[in-house]
Amino acid sequence: MARRESVKRKIIVTIFAWAIGLTVFFPILWTVLTSFKTEGDAINIAGFFSTGWTTEAYSVVQERSNYMKFAMNSVILALGSTLLALVIAIPSAWAMAFAPGKRTKDLLMWMLSTKMMPPVGALIPIYLIFRDLGLLDTRGGIIIVLMLLNLPIIIWMLYTYFKEIPGEILEASRMDGASLGKEIFYVLTPMALPGIASTLLLNIILAWNEAFWTLALTTIDAAPLTQFIASYSSPEGLFWAKLSAASTMAIAPIIILGWFAQKQLVRGLTFGAVK
Amino acid sequence: MATQQTRLLGKFAVSPSVAVLFLWMIVPLSMTIYFSFLRYNLLDPNAACSILSPGQLLDSANRCMAGFNNYKFFLTDPKFFQAMGNSLILVGWVLGISVVGGTLLALLLDQAFYGRGIVRIMMIAPFLVMPTVSALVWQNMLMDPVSGFFATVFKGLGLQPIDWFTNYPMTSVVIMVAWQWVPFATLILLTSLQSLDGEQKEAAEMDGTPPLAFFWYITLPHLIRPMTVVILIETIFLLNVFAEIYVTGTGGRAGNLPFLVYQYGLISNDIGGASAGGIVAVILANIVAFFLMRMIGKNLEG
Numbered sequence: 063m064a065r066r067e068s069v070k071r072k073i074i075v076t077i078f079a080w081a082i083g084l085t086v087f088f089p090i091l092w093t094v095l096t097s098f099k100t101e102g103d104a105i106n107i108a109g110f111f112s113t114g115w116t117t118e119a120y121s122v123v124q125e126r127s128n129y130m131k132f133a134m135n136s137v138i139l140a141l142g143s144t145l146l147a148l149v150i151a152i153p154s155a156w157a158m159a160f161a162p163g164k165r166t167k168d169l170l171m172w173m174l175s176t177k178m179m180p181p182v183g184a185l186i187p188i189y190l191i192f193r194d195l196g197l198l199d200t201r202g203g204i205i206i207v208l209m210l211l212n213l214p215i216i217i218w219m220l221y222t223y224f225k226e227i228p229g230e231i232l233e234a235s236r237m238d239g240a241s242l243g244k245e246i247f248y249v250l251t252p253m254a255l256p257g258i259a260s261t262l263l264l265n266i267i268l269a270w271n272e273a274f275w276t277l278a279l280t281t282i283d284a285a286p287l288t289q290f291i292a293s294y295s296s297p298e299g300l301f302w303a304k305l306s307a308a309s310t311m312a313i314a315p316i317i318i319l320g321w322f323a324q325k326q327l328v329r330g331l332t333f334g335a336v337k
Numbered sequence: 338m339a340t341q342q343t344r345l346l347g348k349f350a351v352s353p354s355v356a357v358l359f360l361w362m363i364v365p366l367s368m369t370i371y372f373s374f375l376r377y378n379l380l381d382p383n384a385a386c387s388i389l390s391p392g393q394l395l396d397s398a399n400r401c402m403a404g405f406n407n408y409k410f411f412l413t414d415p416k417f418f419q420a421m422g423n424s425l426i427l428v429g430w431v432l433g434i435s436v437v438g439g440t441l442l443a444l445l446l447d448q449a450f451y452g453r454g455i456v457r458i459m460m461i462a463p464f465l466v467m468p469t470v471s472a473l474v475w476q477n478m479l480m481d482p483v484s485g486f487f488a489t490v491f492k493g494l495g496l497q498p499i500d501w502f503t504n505y506p507m508t509s510v511v512i513m514v515a516w517q518w519v520p521f522a523t524l525i526l527l528t529s530l531q532s533l534d535g536e537q538k539e540a541a542e543m544d545g546t547p548p549l550a551f552f553w554y555i556t557l558p559h560l561i562r563p564m565t566v567v568i569l570i571e572t573i574f575l576l577n578v579f580a581e582i583y584v585t586g587t588g589g590r591a592g593n594l595p596f597l598v599y600q601y602g603l604i605s606n607d608i609g610g611a612s613a614g615g616i617v618a619v620i621l622a623n624i625v626a627f628f629l630m631r632m633i634g635k636n637l638e639g
Contacts, residue, residue, distance in 0.1 A: 076450035087459035153350035161347030178626035182598040183615040184365035273580035
């Protein structure tokens with residue numbers, strides 16, 4: 063009796079949860095569906111499911127704006143900035159976790175507080191510096207900005223991961239005469255690999271979606287997918303099937319990555335404050 | 338435990354990141370502060386100084402010193418109050434919706450049902466969508482007053498379609514941004530819910546504790562800490578919302594502080610004014626940060 067009751071409950075919850083889940087997901091689902099319509103059918107929502115499907119919009123988008131170039135830039139910027147940040151962050155996180163001083167907590171707080179500074183406060187100087195150094199619209203320049211933007215989060219995440227590794231193991235390797243570099247790269251890094259991987263994933267997602275700096279500092283050569291999409295906001299370019307196709311192409315890689323990295327995503331963004 | 342030598346090594350290892358972050362903070366900030374006291378237009382750097390009034394001070398690059406005029410101008414610009422109000426509305430509403438909505442969705446996802454993995458993924462997905470994409474999709478395909486999805490549904494029900502972005506620009510932006518950030522809150526609160534002691538739940542069930550009382554006395558206190566994390570992180574990002582307003586062209590009425598500074602700087606080319614605005618934004622963010630850091634600092638101790 064209780065069992066049947068609970069099955070009934072489970073079915074009701076299932077219906078309810080699916081309804082809400084589909085509602086939340088709807089804008090994305092709708093975009094993907096619209097991308098497989100002709101322009102004429104795309105705005106005829108009332109007859110949406112009675113008309114045919116086509117991949118025409120994708121080929122038009124590909125012809126009009128070179129998707130691969132923007133996508134390559136997104137990949138290079140996201141990967142480049144994250145890897146560069148990791149190289150700087152790993153020694154720092156090691157120091158904070160295994161050789162903490164009195165001010166380590168304050169230092170961490172200060173690093174996080176640099177993220178509090180509104181980007182607009184730094185926009186004009188960075189824009190002028192970039193202009194004078196010829197860094198505007200270059201991948202190198204944007205990689206540096208994105209690296210600095212995410213560095214505090216990366217250090218913080220690595221720190222919370224490293225703290226869970228017993229310091230004795232590192233000490234033992236030191237006793238055996240390993241140098242600091244060897245200790246970090248041969249002992250610590252392999253042990254913290256899951257943590258480092260999730261840091262990498264989360265920051266790739268953040269860098270991929272970063273829109274303020276990429277919109278302000280790039281035009282053509284270094285423009286990532288955020289610019290690719292922004293170019294579809296001009297009225298003459300506004301056709302829903304094409305817009306949908308472009309949107310789907312811009313978000314698909316990161317959504318797929320995000321699905322795989324669900325768990326890591328949570329751990330990362332909570333700074334270890336949620337168990 | 339750490340020896341003198343490792344301490345030294347530690348200082349050495351931490352210095353590159355401290356150095357770059359310090360530069361990243363101090364160089365733009367000091368330049369912004371300096372520019373904020375100049376009459377400096379990017380298109381025509383010397384024009385403002387062509388007619389020299391007596392006693393006019395110049396800097397080494399012959400730019401006019403403006404004293405506090407940029408601040409006076411920015412702080413008395415009616416747009417400033419509007420932008421400030423919009424910033425507060427945006428942060429306040431989205432935070433409120435995220436915490437309440439996130440809690441409800443997390444409670445739902447914590448139940449047993451068929452296809453939980455898929456539903457969870459669907460609910461998280463909006464967080465992964467690029468802000469520029471989300472803005473375009475919402476503005477055009479969903480909220481368009483003529484052939485958008487909502488308009489079609491309204492017409493189907495015999496109702497007058499709503500012209501969202503024209504009549505309710507701020508509401509539209511809030512809805513759009515909340516859609517992106519509720520999933521984030523859900524994800525974090527769900528993780529926390531799942532760590533809630535199962536035995537406590539069973540004990541409460543046996544004692545016949547009403548679900549509402551259980552939520553109020555057990556679940557909610559357990560969620561306070563992850564909620565502060567949600568509030569901290571979302572505030573950082575929400576104070577700086579830009580792409581959604583830029584792409585949808587709602588900056589005129591729904592523009593927040595970052596958008597106003599952008600307008601001053603890169604559209605009007607008024608570097609002095611934009612810098613003053615930037616400094617105002619930094620000061621306001623620091624006030625918010627001060628309270629938030631104390632809050633999370635306390636939480637991280639535990």
